[in-house]
Amino acid sequence: MSEGVRTTNEVAWQQAWNDGKIFASSDDPSKPKFYCLEMYPYPSGKMHMGHVRNYSIGDAVARYKRMKGFNVLYPMGFDSFGMPAENAAIAEGGHPHDITEKNMASITEQIKRMGFSYDWERLVKSHDPNYYKWNQLFFTRFFKSGLAYREYAPVNWCEPCSTVLANEQVKAGRCWRCNGPVEQKDMSQWFIDITKYAQELLDGLDTINFPESVRLMQEDWLGRSEGVEIEFGIENSEDTIRVFTTRPDTLFGATFLTLAPEHPLAEKLVKGTEYESQWKAIYDKYANMSEFDRIKNLNKKEGVSLGCFAIHPLTQEKIPIWAGNFVLATYGTGAVMAVPGHDERDFEFAQKYGIAIKRVLVENEGDDPSDALEQAFTGNGYMVNSIKPGF
Ligand SMILES: [Zn+2]
Incomplete structure (x- = not known):
């Protein structure tokens, strides 16, 4: 088939689909409903292969569902507010509104040429007052409550x-x-203030079929809302360190504390000591890193000793204070009690830096708590090594 013939046929068929409004969706109670929604493109340039890949998948799903008898709502739109529009306007020179409209027109033409089965009558544009008046309504309601x-x-x-x-x-x-x-x-x-809904959102993750890595990232973003704050004293200091933990049952197993490098106390504790330069090195490396990159790098654990000790609130034992990249000042209290025997992250960190690992839970009643752990035991279990007179 020659190039000319193929082009003519495609254009003719696309015109026929358009004229026949065969992808327009209307109410039809006789069919089950299916809503197929993709991330809308930023109208900051022309379409690229990433768009083609992404929207081909959505189009295949929409067509499949139609063939299975669903009443499919498959709209298209443009995420046309914000930085990408501003950047495109700066790059091309012109008013963001004009550049945005021009880019939307060219992307729309390209998407139509791809033959995707969108209902173009449902087009939404986030810079359109008819659209963003709803954002404003939501915002006003959030504000009032x-x-x-x-x-x-x-x-x-x-x-x-x-x-x-x-x-x-x-x-x-x-x-x-x-x-x-x-x-x-x-x-x-x-x-x-979405943290007010953290627990609800966390519970909701169980009902969504996300890949494991995405789910873990979401959990890190949301943070845990059910837990307790525990206060640790500091040797030779009036200051205290508050930590948030979801596992107070493992408190006896806390063998060190980890502060975010940018935690204000970290700087105070090392000031003028031989540990100041190594703290400064980790501070410089991580304090200016974006939260996104910090979270992305959580699997690469790095830390330095701050050369001082916290006092365990139950045993009065001295436990070392560290600064670690995996603690963020903006999450919780910016400090965590590290229980390497029963937390994977702390286990890895303790192994890397040769910090004591103490087992305070066993899986089965009567298990020998002196058995060396090959990995952190993170489940619930029977408390061992947790006896303190009067506790
Ligand atoms: Zn710049």
């Missing part, structure tokens, strides 16, 4: 571009646009 609040918090800031960058726009500590250094800067910004 105390769920939206304003606070100073660190953002990724690029000085050469004079702009805030999303975590995804910081590559190895540098700006994706100008490759300049990115610093963390405190700025006033709006927050939605």
Whole structure:
């Protein structure tokens, strides 16, 4: 088949689909409903192969469901607000609104040429007042019910571009646009208090078929909401360290504490000591790293001793205080009690740095607690080595 014939046929059929509105969805109570939604593209340029791959998958699903007798709602739209539109406008020179409209028109034409089966009558554009009035309505309601609040918090800031960058726009500590250094800067910004729903969202993860790595990342983002805060004293200091834990039953197994490198106490504890330079090294490496990169690198554990000791609240034993990259100042209290016998992350860290591992739970009643652990035992079990007179 020659190029000319193929093109003519495709265009003719696409026109026929369009004229016949065969992908338009309307109410039909006789069929089961199916809503097929993909991530909308940013209208910041032309389509690329990533779009073709992504939308081919959605199109295959939508067509399959139609053939299975579903009433399929398959809309298209544009995520046309924000940084990508601004960047495209800067790159091309022009008003963001005009550039956005122009890019949307060209991407729409390309998507139609691909023959995807969208219902174009349902097109949404996030920069359209008819769309964002609903965002505004939601925001106003969040605000009135105390769920939206304003606070100073660190953002990724690029000085050469004079702009805030999303975590995804910081590559190895540098700006994706100008490759300049990115610093963390405190700025006033709006927050939605989703942590109030952390437990509900965590429970919901059990009902979604996410890949394991995505689910774990979501859990890290959400954090645990059910747990207790425990206070540790510090040797030769009036300061205390508060930790949040979901496993107070393993408190007897805490053999060290880990602070976020940027925890204010970390700097205070090492100031003027021989440990200051190694703390500074880990601080410089991680404090300016975006949260996104920090979380992505959680599997590469790195830490330094701060050369001082916390006092275990039950046994009064001295346990070393460390700074570690896997603790973030913005999560919980910015400090964790490390129980290497019963937490995988702490186990790995303790093994790497030769810190004591203490077993305080056994799986079966009567198991020998002196058996060496090959990995952390993270389940519930019978308490051992947890006896303290009067406790
Ligand atoms: Zn920049």
